[in-house]
Amino acid sequence: MTTSTTNANSLLAIDIGTTSTRALLFDVVDGQYRFLVDGTAPSTAGAPFFNIGEGVRRAIDDLAALTGRRLIDDHENLIMPSLSDNSGVDALVATMSAGDPLRVIAVGLLEDVTLASAQRLAATTYAQVADTIKLNDRRQTADRINTVLRIRPDLVIVAGGTDNGASQSVLDLIEAVGLASYLSPESQTPHILFAGNQEIQKEVSSALKGIGKLHIAPNIRPTLNLEDISPAQGELTSIFKIIRQAQIGGVNELVGWAKGNLSPTAVAFSRVIRFLSKKYDPDKGVLGVDVGSQSTMVAAAFNGKETLRVYPYLGVGTGSVETLQKSTLTGITRWLRFDISEDVVRNYIYNKAAHPHSLPVTKEELAIEQALARQALLLAVKNSLSDFPPNIPRPALNILPWVEPIIAAGSVISKAPSSGQALLILLDGIQPTGITTVVVDQNNLSPALGAAARINPLLTVQIIESSTFLNLGTIIAPVGKARFGTPILRVRMTNRAGVVTTREIKYGTLEVLPVKMGEKVRLHLRPLHQFDIGMGRPGKAGEVQAVGGAAGIVIDARGRPLYFSPDPNRRLKLAQKWHHVITRKI
Amino acid sequence: MLAPVRHISPLTLIQRERVLPVSGQVIARQGQAVSPNDVVAECILAPRYFMLNIAEGLNLTPERADKLLQCQKGDNVSKGDMIAGPAGVFQRVVRTPYSGRVKLTGEGKVLIEAIVSPFELKAGFDGKVKRIIPDWGVVIETRGALIQGMWGNGKAAYGLVQTMLKDPADELTVDQVNISVRGAIVIGGYCQDPQVLESAAKAPIKGLILGSMSSALLPLAEKMTFPIIILDGFGQIPMNSIAYKLLTTTTKDRDISLHAQAYQSSKGNRPEIIVSLPSLGLIEPLLETDAFSSGQKVYLVNKSYTSQTGIIEHFLAKPFMFPSGIIAPAAVIRLDNNDLVKVPLASLETFGEKTNMETY
Numbered sequence: 001m002t003t004s005t006t007n008a009n010s011l012l013a014i015d016i017g018t019t020s021t022r023a024l025l026f027d028v029v030d031g032q033y034r035f036l037v038d039g040t041a042p043s044t045a046g047a048p049f050f051n052i053g054e055g056v057r058r059a060i061d062d063l064a065a066l067t068g069r070r071l072i073d074d075h076e077n078l079i080m081p082s083l084s085d086n087s088g089v090d091a092l093v094a095t096m097s098a099g100d101p102l103r104v105i106a107v108g109l110l111e112d113v114t115l116a117s118a119q120r121l122a123a124t125t126y127a128q129v130a131d132t133i134k135l136n137d138r139r140q141t142a143d144r145i146n147t148v149l150r151i152r153p154d155l156v157i158v159a160g161g162t163d164n165g166a167s168q169s170v171l172d173l174i175e176a177v178g179l180a181s182y183l184s185p186e187s188q189t190p191h192i193l194f195a196g197n198q199e200i201q202k203e204v205s206s207a208l209k210g211i212g213k214l215h216i217a218p219n220i221r222p223t224l225n226l227e228d229i230s231p232a233q234g235e236l237t238s239i240f241k242i243i244r245q246a247q248i249g250g251v252n253e254l255v256g257w258a259k260g261n262l263s264p265t266a267v268a269f270s271r272v273i274r275f276l277s278k279k280y281d282p283d284k285g286v287l288g289v290d291v292g293s294q295s296t297m298v299a300a301a302f303n304g305k306e307t308l309r310v311y312p313y314l315g316v317g318t319g320s321v322e323t324l325q326k327s328t329l330t331g332i333t334r335w336l337r338f339d340i341s342e343d344v345v346r347n348y349i350y351n352k353a354a355h356p357h358s359l360p361v362t363k364e365e366l367a368i369e370q371a372l373a374r375q376a377l378l379l380a381v382k383n384s385l386s387d388f389p390p391n392i393p394r395p396a397l398n399i400l401p402w403v404e405p406i407i408a409a410g411s412v413i414s415k416a417p418s419s420g421q422a423l424l425i426l427l428d429g430i431q432p433t434g435i436t437t438v439v440v441d442q443n444n445l446s447p448a449l450g451a452a453a454r455i456n457p458l459l460t461v462q463i464i465e466s467s468t469f470l471n472l473g474t475i476i477a478p479v480g481k482a483r484f485g486t487p488i489l490r491v492r493m494t495n496r497a498g499v500v501t502t503r504e505i506k507y508g509t510l511e512v513l514p515v516k517m518g519e520k521v522r523l524h525l526r527p528l529h530q531f532d533i534g535m536g537r538p539g540k541a542g543e544v545q546a547v548g549g550a551a552g553i554v555i556d557a558r559g560r561p562l563y564f565s566p567d568p569n570r571r572l573k574l575a576q577k578w579h580h581v582i583t584r585k586i
Numbered sequence: 587m588l589a590p591v592r593h594i595s596p597l598t599l600i601q602r603e604r605v606l607p608v609s610g611q612v613i614a615r616q617g618q619a620v621s622p623n624d625v626v627a628e629c630i631l632a633p634r635y636f637m638l639n640i641a642e643g644l645n646l647t648p649e650r651a652d653k654l655l656q657c658q659k660g661d662n663v664s665k666g667d668m669i670a671g672p673a674g675v676f677q678r679v680v681r682t683p684y685s686g687r688v689k690l691t692g693e694g695k696v697l698i699e700a701i702v703s704p705f706e707l708k709a710g711f712d713g714k715v716k717r718i719i720p721d722w723g724v725v726i727e728t729r730g731a732l733i734q735g736m737w738g739n740g741k742a743a744y745g746l747v748q749t750m751l752k753d754p755a756d757e758l759t760v761d762q763v764n765i766s767v768r769g770a771i772v773i774g775g776y777c778q779d780p781q782v783l784e785s786a787a788k789a790p791i792k793g794l795i796l797g798s799m800s801s802a803l804l805p806l807a808e809k810m811t812f813p814i815i816i817l818d819g820f821g822q823i824p825m826n827s828i829a830y831k832l833l834t835t836t837t838k839d840r841d842i843s844l845h846a847q848a849y850q851s852s853k854g855n856r857p858e859i860i861v862s863l864p865s866l867g868l869i870e871p872l873l874e875t876d877a878f879s880s881g882q883k884v885y886l887v888n889k890s891y892t893s894q895t896g897i898i899e900h901f902l903a904k905p906f907m908f909p910s911g912i913i914a915p916a917a918v919i920r921l922d923n924n925d926l927v928k929v930p931l932a933s934l935e936t937f938g939e940k941t942n943m944e945t946y
Contacts, residue, residue, distance in 0.1 A: 018852075042588045047854025048874035058588075100852070142637040142697070150632040152608070179697065183633070183689065185609055318851075343802065347821035348889060350801045354736045354819070354849055355887040357590065358933040359914050365889055366910035417911025 012089040013448030016096040021055035023063040033462040039063025045098040051249030093451035094258045097265040101312035102127040102154040109160035118159035144176035181212040195232040268450030270299040270308040277301030287403040291410035293317025298384040307387040316372045317356030335371035337575035373412040377429025395479040404436040414442045419550035420583035423472040434534025439469040473549030477556040480531035484508035492524040515548030591938040599871040605723035620709035622744035631705040640670035641694025643680035648694025711843035712862040730863040738846030738857030741813035743793040749773040755824040793844040797825025813846035815857040818893035826893040872938035888933035896921040
């Protein structure tokens with residue numbers, strides 16, 4: 001290893017995605033941490049390399065070519081720490097989402113209690129629950145053994161009972177898991193994560209001694225009414241790393257370079273959301289979404305308490321078929337602003353799944369991909385609502401609670417041809433409520449910042465505060481019920497020059513206030529007919545300072561949840577109208 | 587820039603791993619000549635266990651029941667064998683309802699592994715075993731034509747072909763799939779009629795190769811017991827000219843192997859057709875990794891030009907904005923019909939043929 005002669009604190013973040021591997025460089029410029037540039041290469045976790053190293057090297061080479069900075073020495077090693085000639089970096093962190101989702105069996109006593117918690121824990125990483133085992137599932141021990149052997153899980157998560165609660169029942173469930181592990185060839189023995197009754201940890205360890213790869217975590221359901229999966233997430237992250245090191249070549253080396261700091265991308269992303277929730281209005285949460293080729297993730301945090309869900313087969317590329325299968329074809333086509341037959345849409349989706357790297361060349365092709373993104377977001381956010389704390393302020397059940405800001409990532413959003421298109425995907429898919437700000441992580445920095453926070457929190461704070469995210473716009477989305485065309489909101493906008501404009505917003509409309517990017521205005525909002533804009537109660541008026549985003553300030557009065565006309569022609573015309581409204585130049 | 591690769595070649599060296607899904611036993615020997623239906627390895631795919639509660643059966647405590655065991659770990663037992671007892675006044679015994687092997691005993695229970703038929707991994711095509719992968723499988727090598735597709739229904743077959751194609755854009759119709767194609771691997775163009783698949787199943791045919799198919803037929807295609815490979819895509823797409831030429835000439839009167847495995851780009855699995863051919867001399871394998879270069883033949887996957895092939899004329903100096911508004915690195919391609927079109931590099935595949943061109 002070359003020795004350091006500098007005090008610089010440069011950091012290299014490597015992100016291994018399903019499609020692309022990126023190398024992001026951060027360094028101190030004029031006394032502040034800055035994101036400088038990133039290098040990109042196709043990911044090589046899969047065929048024909050089955051080794052992430054090739055993709056990592058190419059991404060670093062791309063970065064080196066862009067910066068003129070030597071990062072790899074003559075022996076093909078990363079130069080770390082940095083040298084006086086500005087070569088190398090001082091630290092490296094890594095995030096990873098590539099690889100097949102972990103195959104998981106969730107074990108718990110009661111379906112709606114501990115088993116549900118075990119499944120929620122699994123959902124915080126790139127995993128798919130292939131089967132569950134519970135107290136009353138009628139299978140005998142031998143059948144449970146056969147299930148585990150047939151599925152060959154990477155991981156078994158065991159939850160139950162509460163602390164000082166059920167013990168023998170839990171040990172009975174573990175019997176089948178232990179026997180299956182004993183009977184499996186060594187190469188197929190699953191990892192076992194016990195996150196149940198702490199009182200029986202010793203018995204569990206003793207029962208599985210020498211026959212399983214056992215990991216212990218704090219009880220994710222310490223009482224019937226309390227679920228706390230955060231402490232177990234750390235152990236799950238460690239298991240994820242161990243499994244990937246065994247499954248995919250090159251991960252070992254990367255973990256070595258990162259001195260162990262390799263996180264699942266979703267977990268790192270979630271850290272940033274949690275940090276932001278402590279920075280912003282404590283009465284509102286912060287929401288983060290990322291729509292990828294294979295998976296979609298939803299991370300939220302309410303006053304520091306986070307929730308995270310990864311949907312491994314809900315995406316717009318390799319995951320596009322599953323997005324279709326989890327909806328209906330109409331669920332995708334209802335978003336289109338072109339008259340495209342269902343056959344053409346279906347064919348496109350299946351072709352896209354086979355060629356996820358291919359790009360939409362025509363407006364119609366792009367519209368289909370953006371429709372997929374909307375539907376993936378809608379399904380992911382809807383399924384995540386039940387994870388949010390029950391006592392947070394929200395306008396109604398089954399719609400998004402008040403959150404601000406909303407951070408969005410994923411190429412289908414960050415590389416949309418216009419800010420208006422990106423914003424409309426998010427408004428349609430997420431359907432925010434009340435007053436919020438929507439920002440795009442256009443350089444997809446959040447996972448890198450989340451990973452960096454563990455070793456250099458100052459870097460993370462300074463980058464986030466340096467306006468690295470693109471503000472798409474302030475959104476005002478009143479919640480309530482009215483007939484279409486009924487005025488539901490009066491807006492009085494005063495700009496810095498003191499010019500006042502007023503508008504009356506009708507239910508069912510989408511309107512853009514022509515406020516330029518960065519321009520500050522004062523908005524007086526008076527909801528009518530008991531509509532709620534998050535001022536404390538339905539009908540309550542109030543004043544807010546707002547900043548124009550890339551798409552201005554948008555008032556989304558189309559209703560929550562969004563209503564779709566049963567008439568396909570009417571739906572088409574509305575989609576065209578909304579697109580036109582939001583993509584007009586300000 | 588790394589390029590996705592699709593192999594379509596009239597003659598190349600083909601090496602394929604034939605690997606069990608779980609570890610097992612390799613039966614073939616290194617150097618052995620194999621035919622498609624030869625078993626090269628086998629394993630127990632999903633072991634089945636059953637547990638006998640001998641304490642309950644003998645009406646004794648677990649400790650006392652263990653003392654009356656008539657078998658031990660590792661014993662082979664047959665259906666009806668006494669495995670515990672006799673006990674009590676009525677001389678109670680416990681017999682095994684299945685044949686198998688005793689895996690574990692203790693605490694008043696006996697765990698028995700039932701005898702199940704092993705999963706047999708077949709060679710899949712004519713060739714020679716090049717290498718053994720201990721406990722997992724073999725690498726088989728052959729020389730011949732190779733045609734890769736983009737979708738398969740997971741089945742495999744080997745047999746003679748019968749082509750219904752006179753033009754790459756032909757549609758396969760139900761009147762073409764009749765008793766006359768019974769037992770054959772049928773080559774068709776586009777298929778959109780579910781009755782075609784149903785007639786094919788009734789005939790029955792051995793396999794089906796299509797240029798394209800309506801995605802509405804996918805649920806039915808997945809259920810078919812014969813392999814189906816789609817070469818170019820979903821929707822009405824003419825078969826690509828290179829595959830069309832090969833399938834209508836090289837495969838004539840030959841047995842071909844059809845492996846309609848699902849396309850998984852991450853694993854490198856593509857549905858493919860292998861036609862083993864006699865040949866002498868040095869033949870090189872196609873490249874598994876490739877980079878784009880001027881003058882290179884490529885395959886287009888974007889919707890407007892799917893299945894068309896062409897030559898890279900040159901790369902655009904800057905990323906290009908397409909009508910969709912997407913900006914991406916692109917190349918100018920001269921299609922086989924001499925049209926010049928701009929295509930994103932991300933929507934191109936190469937054929938893995940070695941060139942001496944400077945790469946992009």
